[in-house]
Amino acid sequence: MATPHISAGSGAFADTVLLPGDPLRAKFIAEQYLEQAECINQVRGMLAYTGNYKGLRVSVMGSGMGIPSCSIYARELYTEYEVKQIIRVGSCGAIQGDIQLNDIILAMGACTDSGVNRARLAGHDFAAIADYGLLKRVADQALADQVPVRVGNVVSTDLFYAPSGELMDRADQMGVLAVEMEAAGLYGVAAEYGAKALTVLTVSDHIRRDEQLSSDARERSFHSMMKLTLDALLD
Numbered sequence: 001m002a003t004p005h006i007s008a009g010s011g012a013f014a015d016t017v018l019l020p021g022d023p024l025r026a027k028f029i030a031e032q033y034l035e036q037a038e039c040i041n042q043v044r045g046m047l048a049y050t051g052n053y054k055g056l057r058v059s060v061m062g063s064g065m066g067i068p069s070c071s072i073y074a075r076e077l078y079t080e081y082e083v084k085q086i087i088r089v090g091s092c093g094a095i096q097g098d099i100q101l102n103d104i105i106l107a108m109g110a111c112t113d114s115g116v117n118r119a120r121l122a123g124h125d126f127a128a129i130a131d132y133g134l135l136k137r138v139a140d141q142a143l144a145d146q147v148p149v150r151v152g153n154v155v156s157t158d159l160f161y162a163p164s165g166e167l168m169d170r171a172d173q174m175g176v177l178a179v180e181m182e183a184a185g186l187y188g189v190a191a192e193y194g195a196k197a198l199t200v201l202t203v204s205d206h207i208r209r210d211e212q213l214s215s216d217a218r219e220r221s222f223h224s225m226m227k228l229t230l231d232a233l234l235d
């Protein structure tokens with residue numbers, strides 16, 4: 001059952017996996033939110049845990065940074081561990097001027113400068129979209145909890161340090177809310193394997209303004225996003 005990247009045994013993952021980029025955020029989520037959390041993977045330091053949230057069995061695992069790393073884990077979780085749905089819980093940089101630090105964004109769709117989804121669709125554009133049922137669950141939970149969220153497009157870039165701002169300028173003009181590095185790849189993998197995926201993001205910095213959260217806050221805060229996402233999974 002073990003894969004080249006995951007040593008967990010058969011049945012070790014729950015049907016639902018939360019997938020932050022940072023493996024230490026995965027550890028923090030397991031320690032803060034899951035009862036009886038058990039560490040089920042440490043290969044490459046990509047920590048994974050399974051435990052219970054208010055009686056629901058849930059797993060959480062780091063994906064690493066960028067579409068290639070995230071795609072490896074997503075594919076192995078869907079195909080080797082029979083995971084049904086993956087929810088990325090990530091950080092992002094705001095693009096639109098009216099978005100503030102710590103705002104929550106639900107990525108209904110994800111643009112990208114990566115070639116992975118064109119490779120999947122014979123060279124053509126693939127509309128990388130969230131699973132509607134998962135998206136609606138989290139949006140409804142946000143409404144019920146009176147947690148403001150923005151729902152829309154993000155852009156998943158290959159380069160964190162881009163040589164020019166052209167892509168961000170065009171994304172801004174086209175209403176793209178934020179930039180991160182995995183959602184479009186995750187949605188492509190989910191589509192390829194007939195599985196479900198959603199990306200929920202907390203704004204950690206603003207690409208137009210000199211504003212950013214510390215690395216510690218990126219690892220150990222984001223409580224509003226975590227509670228919203230986990231509560232949305234309950235019946």
Ligand SMILES: O=P(O)(O)O[C@H]1O[C@H](CO)[C@@H](O)[C@H]1O
Nearest residue numbers: 020021022065090091180181
């Ligand atoms: O905080 P995570 O979930 O890693 O997400 C964002 O942070 C990393 C870049 O700093 C990229 O992975 C980007 O998508």
Ligand SMILES: O=c1cc[nH]c(=O)[nH]1
Nearest residue numbers: 091092093179180181
């Ligand atoms: O990918 C990312 C994540 C956070 N902030 C950015 O500017 N880019």
